[in-house]
Amino acid sequence: MLIILLSLILIIPLASNSASADSDDLELVITFEEPNFDSSWYNENETLLMDIKIHNSASSTQSVEYNPSCPVEIEMLDGNGVLFSSLNEHRACQQQWRAIDIPAGQTRNLDSFEWNWQNSTGETINGGFVTINFNFESGSVVHSQTLEFQQSPVTIDGLMLEVNTASAPGENREEFFTGEKIYSHLSLRNVDNVPLLFDIDEGCRVTLQASSLDSSLPTIMTDLSCGGEGSIGVGESLSLGWLDWDFTQAGEQLLPGPWTLDIGITGVTDLSGSVFATFVGDNEMSGTTPLEMEINILGDVESDGIITDAETIQITTDLINIQNIPVDIQFNNSCLVSIHLISEQGSIVSDTNIAEECVDEYSEMKISPSTIHQLDQRLWQMSDQFGCELDDGDYMMVVAIPEFSLFREFQFTYDGSNSGLECRASMQDASLVDFNIIDLTINNADTEQESVTFQLRLDNPIDIDVYWPQDCQLEFTLQKVGASQPHQVWLEQCGSGSGVMGTIPAGHGISYDPFTVDFAGLNAGTWRLTAHTTGTPSFTTQWAHTWNPPTESVQEDETEDDTTDEVDELPDVVEQVPTLSWMAEGNWEYVTTETGGCWILIDLDGVEHAYTSTSIESWKPRTNYRGAYWVEESMESTPACVVWQSHIVVDDVLGEAFVEPISEEKSTEVDAGAPIISIPAATPAIVTVIASTGLLALLAGALVQVEWIRLPATKYGLFLLGMVRKNKEKGGEYQRGRIVAYIELHRGIHFRALLAALAMSNGQLTHHLSVLEGDEAIWRRKDGRKVRYYPASIDSSTSNDDLPVPVLTPDPNSLQGRIMQILDIHENEILNLSQKELSDKLETSQQLVSYHLKSLENWGLVEKERVALRYRYRLTDRALILLNSTELPSLRDEG
CATH class of the missing domain: 1.10.10.10 (Winged helix-like DNA-binding domain superfamily/Winged helix DNA-binding domain)
Known part of the structure; x- marks a missing residue:
């Protein structure tokens, strides 16, 4: 009984002191060991060391009682707040108690704990944010800390990080001003020759480190995810999204000068890319304002971020005054809002800074407190700066109020009708630039180690600007002739940085280092390698090589014996096979092979015929020429052309014309330098006898049906065919x-x-x-x-x-003439036609109709008005006069 009483006397004071401790005056002090890899996140190869202390911030001593085997409860939660582990799963807690006194202002050690980033089942956790909660004495004192964790990166062969970066907005700009951002589209690309399977930690993130000539900023982890599992086909890529950077650190503007962005990902080793940019600081024309900017986008019918060719979006730009007083704002330019659109290839495909005529113009406005002022509203069609449809893919639209360095972004995916490539091709001309294969050699011929080594050369007689949107300048495609899919697509000449605009001076072309293609392991047959430059403009060349793997000597002997037997069995008399002759129509291309160059005639069906020889003096195939030719099949071939199945001898040129490599539309005018088509009086002899009248009819039919032959035909050839009409009364x-x-x-x-x-x-x-x-x-x-x-x-x-401007009267058979005729037919309707309705009636693309409508507008023949969200078109009075004019009937040939 005495012992029990003494025990109670000792326990009562301790309980009294513990109860008197005020939890508001106690706080947990948690210290974590810093990451080992000079980054802001932890790696699974390092354990997390936690030092746990308790601090008394009161003015008097505090007494606490705790379990020394597990002083605090520790819980680990993932980025979604889901509990996945706790201290009890990593340590056995005993039923023990200890009491300590903590003097005022002092700190006492409670515990230390090492964690190996594993969950309750012993598996390494996924990368991402991890929240660790500390709980002392059933919640009397708590602490929470959030850390970033990444699993150890894996190695994936054949995977490449592709970084496509846009230049600064505006015409011929390379420097960035304050408030402007660098925009880069990132994707993972398969550069191997087989489909690529990948499994990357879900917590994988894109990293970014900026550095100047004088300093390097710490590497940061962005919000852009790069994790998951799946597959990427040969030559295909997987979009990661958009990355932007605004030349600031922790909200502070960085110093002007050249900057380099090194971009990587945490989940895969040896994947990186670089971006180079020059920052010039404040624009002398820009100012500041307390107003906020907001944009509203209408037109995404499904609200899924996917815009189709049938949709036209409306962009509204507002200024919001959140102040309690009116705000005056002044502009010094007529273009208050600018918009530019960036493709996932890093090209600015449309820019109002270039398209609109902006002039110095002063304006001011006053915005009342807590009100919204609509600064700009416009319709935006899914077309580029040439009026052509956008390519399918991801886009970043940047809406800016440049005079006040205010910017907003809108990301979307375009899913259209894929007419943009053809449209843009008709507006470009790269005929003056040569991209050729040089120094092509075969190594270890007729062995298992056979390979082809070659170099590339880009020659330009005039200055040419090339924008390189990505880090690699060359793309190679290796494909077996006859195969429907490439064997391998990969990139070369990397390391120059993305987002770089370069000028190649005239006569100072680019030579690319030797490349080697190994044929070991490939199937026998003819292989073609196509080299393509990734810049804008782009150029393509190719070579072909026949690969015959060596066979065993025994097999060769057997083959020889079999061949001998077959020859002995042949009859003495062999039937003579007549030579095949026909009229071939097509264009010429020059292809480099391992033994030289080969001219190829590609006919209207896409069939390739290798040129062997010609019986015509002073004639030879030429690049960018198309024509109709009388050819005959040849059993012989030049060494450079043996890989083609069809070989031809050109016996006669029925008609030939130079064709612009890329032109907007088929031209029907005759240029001074246009070649003359000469139709001979007699045709070459062929095996099959054809009546002369039938041959003339064939030639006449060819001329009538082939427009590019018919248009430059002269009076001489037509006279021979009897096609020139003679009028005795009207000479x-x-x-x-x-x-x-x-x-x-x-x-x-x-x-x-x-x-x-x-x-x-x-x-x-x-x-x-x-x-x-x-x-x-x-x-x-x-x-x-x-x-x-x-x-x-x-x-x-x-x-x-x-020079005087002609009275424009479009050809009624041209697309412009047909547009005017349709608008004339619908002139008296209540609602005029839109672009979409015109394209439906003409059965052509809306982008092509848009292009010709703009031309007709410039000529003063068509005018438009906005009705609801669409522009509708009608003829001007001038156009109606032209269409209905009967003033010049006597000028037409009455016969």
């Missing part, structure tokens, strides 16, 4: 009089419009124009893709700006 002088009169009334008219107006044949008009030019009654001048004609009453030395 050449009469027709030339009509031509001069019409040109006098329509000064500057182009060839096709003149052809349609006078109802002559192409050959007639060509002949008469040639005579009139020789007599100096008229003269002509090149205007882009057109040739315009002027009377002698106008001095031929007159500058382009001083």
